[in-house]
Amino acid sequence: LTSSPLKFYSTAAAMASKLNPPVTVDTLNPKVLKCEYAVRGEIVTHAQRLQEELQTQPGSHPFDEILYCNIGNPQSLAQQPITFFREVLALTDHPALLDKSESAALFSSDSIERAWQILDVIPGRATGAYSHSQGVKGLRDAIAAGIAARDGFPSNPDDIFLTDGASPAVHMMMQLLIRTENDGILCPIPQYPLYSASIALHGGSLVPYYLDEGTGWGLEISELKKQLEEARSKGITVRALVVINPGNPTGQVLAEENQRQIVEFCKKEGLVLLADEVYQENIYVDDKSFNSFKKIARSMGYGEDDLAVVSFQSVSKGYYGECGKRGGYMEITGFSADVREQIYKVASVNLCSNISGQILASLVMNPPKVGDESYESYMAEKDGILQSLARRAQALEEAFNSMEGVTCNKAEGAMYLFPRIHLPQKAIDAAKAVNKAPDAFYAQRLLEATGIVVVPGSGFGQVPGTWHFRCTILPQEDKIPGIISHFKAFHESFMSEYRD
Numbered sequence: 427l428t429s430s431p432l433k434f435y436s437t438a439a440a441m442a443s444k445l446n447p448p449v450t451v452d453t454l455n456p457k458v459l460k461c462e463y464a465v466r467g468e469i470v471t472h473a474q475r476l477q478e479e480l481q482t483q484p485g486s487h488p489f490d491e492i493l494y495c496n497i498g499n500p501q502s503l504a505q506q507p508i509t510f511f512r513e514v515l516a517l518t519d520h521p522a523l524l525d526k527s528e529s530a531a532l533f534s535s536d537s538i539e540r541a542w543q544i545l546d547v548i549p550g551r552a553t554g555a556y557s558h559s560q561g562v563k564g565l566r567d568a569i570a571a572g573i574a575a576r577d578g579f580p581s582n583p584d585d586i587f588l589t590d591g592a593s594p595a596v597h598m599m600m601q602l603l604i605r606t607e608n609d610g611i612l613c614p615i616p617q618y619p620l621y622s623a624s625i626a627l628h629g630g631s632l633v634p635y636y637l638d639e640g641t642g643w644g645l646e647i648s649e650l651k652k653q654l655e656e657a658r659s660k661g662i663t664v665r666a667l668v669v670i671n672p673g674n675p676t677g678q679v680l681a682e683e684n685q686r687q688i689v690e691f692c693k694k695e696g697l698v699l700l701a702d703e704v705y706q707e708n709i710y711v712d713d714k715s716f717n718s719f720k721k722i723a724r725s726m727g728y729g730e731d732d733l734a735v736v737s738f739q740s741v742s743k744g745y746y747g748e749c750g751k752r753g754g755y756m757e758i759t760g761f762s763a764d765v766r767e768q769i770y771k772v773a774s775v776n777l778c779s780n781i782s783g784q785i786l787a788s789l790v791m792n793p794p795k796v797g798d799e800s801y802e803s804y805m806a807e808k809d810g811i812l813q814s815l816a817r818r819a820q821a822l823e824e825a826f827n828s829m830e831g832v833t834c835n836k837a838e839g840a841m842y843l844f845p846r847i848h849l850p851q852k853a854i855d856a857a858k859a860v861n862k863a864p865d866a867f868y869a870q871r872l873l874e875a876t877g878i879v880v881v882p883g884s885g886f887g888q889v890p891g892t893w894h895f896r897c898t899i900l901p902q903e904d905k906i907p908g909i910i911s912h913f914k915a916f917h918e919s920f921m922s923e924y925r926d
């Protein structure tokens with residue numbers, strides 16, 4: 427060590443850093459440690475381990491593939507993208523294709539025309555350049571037109587912020603609204619854990635309101651009032667109300683009257699209404715249809731000066747399922763000019779969202795119309811996917827309801843079922859013995875027996891003492907009977923093992 431001072435100090439420094447590494451879990455931001463996201467949590471990590479074992483040791487498990495029913499990721503389960511959308515994306519991603527004569531034989535005339543329209547609103551037709559921080563103005567014009575056509579009320583392109591999926595838009599709003607842990611956000615329980623994770627990351631307080639499983643996950647205003655008053659009595663300033671419609675993980679579609687009550691509640695209590703509407707195209711029941719909260723507010727005569735409504739949309743869901751393209755937007759209304767300036771400033775720090783995602787968001791909100799060359803084929807693809815999703819939801823709902831001790835509300839929309847499992851006390855005790863929540867214990871045993879990955883209800887929140895799991899309706903239709911039979915066989919065996 428004394429042969430050379432440099433060697434001495436470098437060895438000593440190396441030893442010191444091993445003893446006191448600059449970063450340990452204990453020295454990380456405690457808000458990060460508090461954050462949890464169950465959709466890709468412990469059960470999924472375990473599934474990935476089993477998947478590796480299947481590859482390295484074929485036959486090592488009583489199944490030959492892992493079926494990921496944990497995440498709303500349609501194309502990872504073989505759903506095909508919409509042809510028209512992909513043709514336009516291909517042409518705008520490589521505009522030189524438009525100058526080649528062969529392209530007319532490869533692409534529909536309306537996808538070529540749409541590609542030109544899009545390129546003409548992008549400065550210099552440069553789809554590789556940064557755009558305006560809210561997104562390309564011409565694309566926001568198209569999205570605003572699509573929103574207006576959907577709702578029957580005007581939409582201002584300057585209210586739209588194009589984002590890399592809805593997730594960053596939610597984070598941005600939490601960043602803007604949460605000052606300290608005394609700022610609260612009313613969130614549904616069960617909720618999609620992006621909200622609890624984002625509130626934790628931003629140091630705020632999640633104020634829960636419980637959806638009523640007994641009335642098909644109904645959202646009761648009395649529950650909102652109770653939770654709001656309880657939070658306020660603890661010194662929490664409740665800033666906003668999150669509504670996910672159609673619901674994730676619960677799949678309910680709100681009735682119009684209920685939406686009006688919610689708008690009235692937000693106006694009366696001075697809450698920002700954060701309307702997560704990423705499943706707006708996923709409706710499977712004939713007696714419900716999607717109404718945006720902005721449409722409801724405007725139809726009640728409430729305008730910019732009455733209440734703030736932020737609407738989130740995404741290209742990840744619907745019949746398009748383009749999760750990996752990272753497209754989406756938030757439409758912000760009801761904020762003053764100086765608040766909007768601050769929202770713009772935060773958006774500008776990230777420069778802009780990706781251009782392909784922006785283009786795709788404009789296509790989702792302006793799909794082919796009657797008379798377009800692609801209209802028939804587009805509608806055939808769209809209806810085919812949505813009708814199949816509805817059949818899969820029905821088949822899985824019926825299967826869960828046929829299982830001992832399982833009750834499952836209908837998936838009116840979205841992409842999930844969220845059945846309740848009434849577990850025998852012996853199973854609850856067995857879970858406790860291995861320090862797991864009973865539904866996490868059940869999900870792990872299901873995975874190890876069948877290769878099926880579901881997310882424990884504890885990852886979404888639930889009424890204490892109740893246990894659920896979330897299963898997507900996304901495996902391709904020909905796989906559903908096999909999933910049902912394996913699920914049922916496992917469940918019967920599990921219940922026999924632990925029946926009181």
Ligand SMILES: Cc1ncc(COP(=O)(O)O)c(CN[C@@H]2CONC2=O)c1O
Pocket residue numbers: 465496497498499590591592593594618620670674702704739740741742749753754
């Ligand atoms: C209600 C809701 N809001 C926002 C998002 C975020 O979407 P993007 O960031 O992709 O636009 C999701 C994604 N759904 C997650 C991802 O897959 N399964 C889920 O529950 C969601 O379910």
